Amino acid sequence: MVCTKCGQVIDDQDAYCRFCGNFLKDNGQLPWYYQSWSLYLGIIFIGPFMIPLIYKNPALSQRKKGILNTIIIVYTCILLVLPALAMNYVYKEMYKQILDTGCY
Numbered sequence: 051m052v053c054t055k056c057g058q059v060i061d062d063q064d065a066y067c068r069f070c071g072n073f074l075k076d077n078g079q080l081p082w083y084y085q086s087w088s089l090y091l092g093i094i095f096i097g098p099f100m101i102p103l104i105y106k107n108p109a110l111s112q113r114k115k116g117i118l119n120t121i122i123i124v125y126t127c128i129l130l131v132l133p134a135l136a137m138n139y140v141y142k143e144m145y146k147q148i149l150d151t152g153c154y
């Protein structure tokens with residue numbers, strides 16, 4: 051078999067071209083875990099665990115992979131920092147109330 055993208059000769063049973071990474075399934079359909087709906091659901095629900103799948107996804111350009119991984123990292127940082135800030139605020143308010151009432 052010959053890769054449709056780079057023209058190199060590759061094994062018939064290969065799913066990807068070993069020279070350029072082109073996806074070679076003859077039905078032209080990506081597996082479910084590379085389709086865009088599972089990509090976006092994965093980013094929302096499992097966040098950073100999607101990074102390896104994004105890197106291996108043959109349908110995404112290098113630039114799009116970088117953008118998606120940056121979004122995932124920023125999104126994860128926000129999800130980690132926001133609860134910490136909220137708890138910090140709650141504890142400060144509780145401490146202030148305890149001091150105000152004089153019951154400590």
Ligand SMILES: [Zn+2]
Nearest residue numbers: 053056067070
């Ligand atoms: Zn190729």
